[in-house]
Amino acid sequence: MVDMAHTTVAHISGIAAHEGCEVTLRGWLHNRRSSGRIHFLTLRDGTGFIQAVMSKAAVGEDVFRQADHLGQETAIRIHGLVRADARAPGGYEIDVAQLEQVGPSQDYPITPKEHGVEYLLDHRHLWLRTERQQAILRIRHEVIDSIRTFFNERGFVLVDTPILTPAACEGTTTLFPVPYFDTATAFLTQSGQLYNEANAMALGRVYCFGPTFRAEKSKTRRHLTEFWMVEPEMAYAALDDVMALGEELVAAVIGRVLANRRRELAVLERDTAPLERIRTPFPRVSYDEAVEILRQRGLPFEWGGDFGSPDETALAEHFDQPVIVHRFPAAAKAFYMKADPQRPEASLSVDVLAPEGYGEIIGGGQREDDYDVLCERVRAHDLPEDTFSWYLDLRRYGSVPHGGFGMGVERVVAWMCGLAHVREAIPYPRMLHRLTP
Numbered sequence: 557m558v559d560m561a562h563t564t565v566a567h568i569s570g571i572a573a574h575e576g577c578e579v580t581l582r583g584w585l586h587n588r589r590s591s592g593r594i595h596f597l598t599l600r601d602g603t604g605f606i607q608a609v610m611s612k613a614a615v616g617e618d619v620f621r622q623a624d625h626l627g628q629e630t631a632i633r634i635h636g637l638v639r640a641d642a643r644a645p646g647g648y649e650i651d652v653a654q655l656e657q658v659g660p661s662q663d664y665p666i667t668p669k670e671h672g673v674e675y676l677l678d679h680r681h682l683w684l685r686t687e688r689q690q691a692i693l694r695i696r697h698e699v700i701d702s703i704r705t706f707f708n709e710r711g712f713v714l715v716d717t718p719i720l721t722p723a724a725c726e727g728t729t730t731l732f733p734v735p736y737f738d739t740a741t742a743f744l745t746q747s748g749q750l751y752n753e754a755n756a757m758a759l760g761r762v763y764c765f766g767p768t769f770r771a772e773k774s775k776t777r778r779h780l781t782e783f784w785m786v787e788p789e790m791a792y793a794a795l796d797d798v799m800a801l802g803e804e805l806v807a808a809v810i811g812r813v814l815a816n817r818r819r820e821l822a823v824l825e826r827d828t829a830p831l832e833r834i835r836t837p838f839p840r841v842s843y844d845e846a847v848e849i850l851r852q853r854g855l856p857f858e859w860g861g862d863f864g865s866p867d868e869t870a871l872a873e874h875f876d877q878p879v880i881v882h883r884f885p886a887a888a889k890a891f892y893m894k895a896d897p898q899r900p901e902a903s904l905s906v907d908v909l910a911p912e913g914y915g916e917i918i919g920g921g922q923r924e925d926d927y928d929v930l931c932e933r934v935r936a937h938d939l940p941e942d943t944f945s946w947y948l949d950l951r952r953y954g955s956v957p958h959g960g961f962g963m964g965v966e967r968v969v970a971w972m973c974g975l976a977h978v979r980e981a982i983p984y985p986r987m988l989h990r991l992t993p
């Protein structure tokens with residue numbers, strides 16, 4: 557018997573380096589089938605999956621019989637010889653010389669048969685162990701890392717914004733209140749933007765990246781109540797700069813996912829052709845032009861409102877590329893948007909719409925930088941002036957044109973992965989009817 561504590565530990569993702577050597581793998585039993593004198597054990601260790609072949613001849617009667625009773629997801633350590641095998645999915649197999657049970661598992665709730673999505677969501681803490689969910693989480697990791705790299709390489713400074721806030725940013729109807737000791741009510745942040753604007757006046761170009769919360773009672777495949785948003789903000793910037801930055805960011809994220817996550821995209825059976833077709837510059841249309849396109853395509857659209865998801869789908873389909881829509885009606889957007897000096901009923905706002913039905917992934921624009929106009933807006937939107945006095949200060953002390961946007965991570969991940977719903981794009985989705993596990 558080898559003492560596994562004193563052997564070479566390998567990870568499945570790096571198994572090629574150990575060909576012809578004996579190693580120890582530590583993981584969980586994903587699947588098991590037997591043919592009389594041989595057990596085929598699929599081991600997963602978080603970095604990948606590998607078939608471990610255990611013959612009665614190699615391990616002896618007792619260990620062989622023990623393996624008959626190992627349930628799915630039993631934690632095991634195995635020791636054996638790494639062997640190249642052209643037929644194996646990862647190119648290698650391991651011949652088991654020794655097996656040790658670390659933690660038992662019986663009657664695992666998620667079996668290889670089909671389960672309904674509500675059942676899977678109830679077991680999200682275990683569902684994450686499947687190959688598909690692991691692939692999604694790795695792509696999410698890549699998306700987040702590519703976003704951070706993108707901003708860091710361009711000299712943006714990461715400045716964190718608070719999650720407990722005293723006031724609304726995106727609209728008062730979608731806030732989660734939190735009792736704040738005995739005297740006050742705080743709200744979970746909807747966006748770090750207002751603080752980002754202050755940070756940009758301090759550091760020039762900044763971004764925040766964290767969880768944000770929306771209490772809207774939406775039950776669509778694009779809405780979560782808790783989601784992650786990256787928000788860049790730039791001093792001395794106009795709407796055009798905001799659009800250019802959004803376009804570059806989206807292109808950079810796609811590039812990184814395609815370059816580094818081929819294996820995961822294949823696990824998800826994602827057709828990558830629509831992603832590979834994407835080219836900058838993205839088509840840019842004004843809201844007015846977009847309305848015209850919708851009407852031409854037979855969608856009855858009234859000037860003035862925000863786009864619904866069928867409208868967004870139709871627009872992106874029209875171009876078969878991500879589409880940048882700018883200058884929405886001021887009435888359809890938040891209080892802080894700067895009015896278009898050419899046409900005050902329009903705002904210097906922008907949305908980026910993803911193709912393939914994924915819709916809005918970016919929302920932003922140029923901010924109102926005039927003190928008097930902004931005071932007027934705060935009043936017109938019935939916002940508490942005292943809680944916004946610090947925000948108004950930014951227009952009193954060295955106000956400059958500035959702007960930025962927010963990009964929702966889950967919508968981007970859902971799009972990259974080709975998911976039908978954003979709920980699989982976040983480890984523990986929070987939705988109208990789901991707060992567990």
Ligand code: 4AD
Nearest residue numbers: 747749779780783787917918919920960961962964
């Ligand atoms: O368009 P939104 O509401 O814009 C803002 O919050 C601005 N304050 C951002 C800024 O300018 N700094 O949200 C931005 C993005 C959307 O385009 C979408 O990708 C995502 O956040 N998003 C959601 N994702 C999942 N579930 C929801 N309920 C979302 N709401 C917005």
Ligand code: MG
Nearest residue numbers: 907916918919
């Ligand atoms: Mg929006």
